[in-house]
Amino acid sequence: MKIFAVGRNYVAHIEELNNERPDEPVIFSKPETAIIKDGKPFYYPAISNDVHFEVEIVLKICKNGKNIDARFASRYYDEIGLGIDFTARDVQTKLKTKGLPWDLAKGFDGSAPVSAFYPKEHFGDLNALDFSLIQNGEVKQQGNTSLMLFSFDNIVSFVSKYFTLKKGDLLFTGTPKGVGPVTIGDKLEGFITDKKLLDVEIK
Numbered sequence: 001m002k003i004f005a006v007g008r009n010y011v012a013h014i015e016e017l018n019n020e021r022p023d024e025p026v027i028f029s030k031p032e033t034a035i036i037k038d039g040k041p042f043y044y045p046a047i048s049n050d051v052h053f054e055v056e057i058v059l060k061i062c063k064n065g066k067n068i069d070a071r072f073a074s075r076y077y078d079e080i081g082l083g084i085d086f087t088a089r090d091v092q093t094k095l096k097t098k099g100l101p102w103d104l105a106k107g108f109d110g111s112a113p114v115s116a117f118y119p120k121e122h123f124g125d126l127n128a129l130d131f132s133l134i135q136n137g138e139v140k141q142q143g144n145t146s147l148m149l150f151s152f153d154n155i156v157s158f159v160s161k162y163f164t165l166k167k168g169d170l171l172f173t174g175t176p177k178g179v180g181p182v183t184i185g186d187k188l189e190g191f192i193t194d195k196k197l198l199d200v201e202i203k
Contacts, residue, residue: 003029033109052181067160074152076160187202
């Protein structure tokens with residue numbers, strides 16, 4: 001299983017981190033060891049003092065594909081879920097300053113909690129889908145997929161030009177504004193519309 005993620009896909013998030021708006025999707029990957037499933041806790045890593053949450057809609061690839069045309073990309077994912085792209089912001093800042101890849105900041109163990117996945121038909125219009133993250137009872141992130149720079153189909157098509165997508169691969173599709181730090185003892189809850197999909201405790 002491969003895990004791909006899109007950076008800088010919501011304008012407000014780009015602005016809050018003072019990043020440059022991209023002309024094409026910014027893609028990075030996480031290893032399989034980043035995945036946390038079944039509501040298991042996230043253990044704060046020793047490699048960072050500034051881990052941030054980034055809630056994202058996640059696509060699950062349902063069949064193999066290469067060089068997929070965007071017009072047909074929706075045929076290659078049939079389920080969606082919710083995930084958190086935990087980011088070691090201090091590590092990322094250091095790497096970016098030196099012009100180095102983000103792998104250490106994005107791919108560490110446990111950095112990708114994911115929910116159960118559900119048929120995409122359950123959620124109505126995927127191009128206008130509300131999702132959110134609550135930290136300790138307070139809403140921190142609220143997004144809508146209509147605000148993405150690059151749509152689900154465009155992301156699938158773009159990634160497939162470089163990597164053969166296989167059944168079971170996951171695509172994190174970007175985070176809205178409101179990202180912030182976590183501390184031990186925090187509780188994070190993630191929602192698509194009004195359905196709670198994620199419940200993550202920080203230990």
